[in-house]
Amino acid sequence: MNRPFVKLSSKLQSITNIKYQRHHHVTIDGISASHYHSSSDTFRLGKIILPLLMFSVLLYLIPYIRIDKSSYDPNGINNDQLINIKRPNLSNGQQQPCDKPVSNIFFLKTHKCASSAIQRIFLKYGYLNQKLFALPASGNYLGHPEPFDRSFLSEPFYGKYNIFAVHTRFNLGQVAAVMPPSTLYITILRNPLFLYESMFGYWNLTKFYHLPRNFLDLPAIPIEQLQRVRWIQKIGANQMFFDLGYEPTQLTSDQIDTILPKLDQIFDLVMIAERFDESLILLKDKLCWSFDDIITFKINARPQRKSLSPLAEERIKMINWADLKLYSYFLTIFDRKVKAYGINRMKSDLAQLRSREALWYSECVYNETISWGKSTSSVVKFINRKPSNLTCVLLTATELEVINFIRRKQRKFHPGSVRRW
Ligand SMILES: *[C@@H]1O[C@H](CO)[C@@H](O)[C@H](O)[C@H]1NC(C)=O
Ligand SMILES: *[C@@H]1O[C@H](CO)[C@@H](O)[C@H](O)[C@H]1NC(C)=O
Ligand SMILES: *[C@@H]1O[C@H](CO)[C@@H](O)[C@H](O)[C@H]1NC(C)=O
Ligand SMILES: *[C@@H]1O[C@H](CO)[C@@H](O)[C@H](O)[C@H]1NC(C)=O
Numbered sequence: 001m002n003r004p005f006v007k008l009s010s011k012l013q014s015i016t017n018i019k020y021q022r023h024h025h026v027t028i029d030g031i032s033a034s035h036y037h038s039s040s041d042t043f044r045l046g047k048i049i050l051p052l053l054m055f056s057v058l059l060y061l062i063p064y065i066r067i068d069k070s071s072y073d074p075n076g077i078n079n080d081q082l083i084n085i086k087r088p089n090l091s092n093g094q095q096q097p098c099d100k101p102v103s104n105i106f107f108l109k110t111h112k113c114a115s116s117a118i119q120r121i122f123l124k125y126g127y128l129n130q131k132l133f134a135l136p137a138s139g140n141y142l143g144h145p146e147p148f149d150r151s152f153l154s155e156p157f158y159g160k161y162n163i164f165a166v167h168t169r170f171n172l173g174q175v176a177a178v179m180p181p182s183t184l185y186i187t188i189l190r191n192p193l194f195l196y197e198s199m200f201g202y203w204n205l206t207k208f209y210h211l212p213r214n215f216l217d218l219p220a221i222p223i224e225q226l227q228r229v230r231w232i233q234k235i236g237a238n239q240m241f242f243d244l245g246y247e248p249t250q251l252t253s254d255q256i257d258t259i260l261p262k263l264d265q266i267f268d269l270v271m272i273a274e275r276f277d278e279s280l281i282l283l284k285d286k287l288c289w290s291f292d293d294i295i296t297f298k299i300n301a302r303p304q305r306k307s308l309s310p311l312a313e314e315r316i317k318m319i320n321w322a323d324l325k326l327y328s329y330f331l332t333i334f335d336r337k338v339k340a341y342g343i344n345r346m347k348s349d350l351a352q353l354r355s356r357e358a359l360w361y362s363e364c365v366y367n368e369t370i371s372w373g374k375s376t377s378s379v380v381k382f383i384n385r386k387p388s389n390l391t392c393v394l395l396t397a398t399e400l401e402v403i404n405f406i407r408r409k410q411r412k413f414h415p416g417s418v419r420r421w
Contacts, residue, residue, distance in 0.1 A: 098288030103131055104180045105287070107165040108187035110243045111235065112198045114273040115188050116399055117296045121283075122165040123402050124394040125293050131162035132414060133406055134178060137421045140166050140403050145233045147171035147245050150178050157417045166403065170245040172266060184286065185266055189240055189327050190273035192320040193313060197305070199239060203231055216312035226319050238322040248322045256322055260329045270330040278338055281349045285341065291356045297365065297382060297395055364392035 107122055109115040126133055134153055136142045142152045142164075148171040150158065158178045168175075176183075200206060206213050208231050215221055228249055230236035238248035244263065251259075264270075269286050271279035276298065284294045308316070317324050338346060366385040382396035394402060411418055 098285075101289055101293075102182075102184055102287040103129065103162050104183040105163050105165070106175055106179055106183050106185050107163075108170050108185070108243065108267075109165060109167045110188055110190070111167075111239050112195050112202065113188045113190040113240070114276060114298075117276075117298055118186075118188055118271065118279075118283075119165045119399070120296045120395070120402070121280075121294055122163050123406060124296075124391070125289070126163040126165075127394060127406055127409075128391070132157065132160055132417060133410060134161040134164040135166060135403065135407050135410065135418045137419045140400060142166050142168040144169040144243075145230070148174050150174050152419070153178050154416055154419050157414075161417075169243060172245075184268045186269045186271070186283070186286075187244075187267055188271040188273055188279065189330055192238075192240070192323040192327055193308070193316050194274075194305075195239060195323070196237070196316045196320055197308065199235060203235055205231060205235070216315050217309055221315060223315075223319055237319045239320075240323045240326055244326075251322055253325075256325050260326065263326075264330075264333060270333065272331055272334045275334060275338075277350055277353060278346060279334075280353060281346060282334075282337055282341065284349075291352055292360075294353070295357055295360045295395065297357075297361060360391075360395065364389070364395050 103126075105122055107115075107119060109119050123133075125131070134142065136152065142148055144167055146169065148168040153161070159180055161178055162180070164175065164179060164183075206215065209215075209222070209226065209229070211222075212218070227237045230242070234242075236242070241248045241251065246259070269282060271283065273279075280294045280296075283289075284291065287293075364382070364385055366383040369381050369383060381398065384392050384396040386392040393405075397405070407418055
């Protein structure tokens, strides 16, 4: 793949960040530049004005610079590095009690796959157990649409990060370069039918594509455009494959057939959003954690989903054909894992999980509020009943609040582990 371009784009990203975060600094330079103008200090003038000029030109150009995705190798994720990644031998489906909790985790946070609720488990566990997080300088993305690159993180801490659970675009070689060898790779998938619908509502994509709201039921739809064009180059058809680092428009069916077993080898657990609670139990087993460790709140007051016409369903499947293959492949594996875990064991674990969940919910949540944000879908917030209880805070605050909180603490206790920009 095109490494220099990724580097450049990450550099450009730093520059945009400077624009927003260090505006103050730049302005001060600007003032001092005009100050020295009268003292005929041409050397200083060249040293300050010229770089400032070049800087402005760059800023102006940023919107026009795109990441060259055509040169991104759809087979870029290769298994070769995997040979050197030692995998821990964990109990999987066996009845024996586990002895050592896993705390090195990479979680690929797929878009609109209930991944925020799973991410919350890792954020809470990592914070309460003093684990080191891989975090961006600001916000909640480490790359995307550019694939993850180790340069997004702080070099002295490569191999020391315990938990990587923020949004990124998967790139195994680069992830493995920053995570310890014993890291478990985890992700979650969702039925593309529901994912696509939810994505359209959340980002109001009908507006982005200039389509009427009922476009899926009209005689003709712009399939090629829907598959090729992504909102802010991030969000669109076959989103799960895109998040996994591939370029879905360049994938053939045969390629996918070889990619799927590779992904199965890379990921120790692929959860399924429609089977959320069972996913949590398999996660608990894989990580050797307690029930309280895997508590996360889902929204009770979920608004009703409109039902899709058979034609609309067919079309969503057609548009997201690659994700559909991905999903059904891993759904089969998931079913196998649940069977291996034991049907009765699963049943009794689910009951325990739900009772612990209800307990924590009544301890921590006073109420839920639904605000109808900029798009057609809702943003739910939990109102914390016990703001003085750290676990309750970690369970109920918004994703950005929790990440900002963790980042502040981590900068204090592990200076340099989070880049400045
Ligand atoms: C992993 O564990 C299983 C059962 O616990 C055992 O049969 C197998 O030999 C182990 N594999 C390695 C590589 O240690
Ligand atoms: C979404 O886009 C449509 C135009 O397609 C617009 O009429 C509507 O107001 C938008 N909805 C929201 C919540 O912004
Ligand atoms: C909880 O929130 C809902 C809607 O946000 C509101 O109608 C209801 O009165 C609230 N309940 C309490 C006990 O505050
Ligand atoms: C937070 O609340 C839980 C449940 O009531 C309790 O077990 C825990 O000790 C509390 N933690 C703190 C730090 O107060």
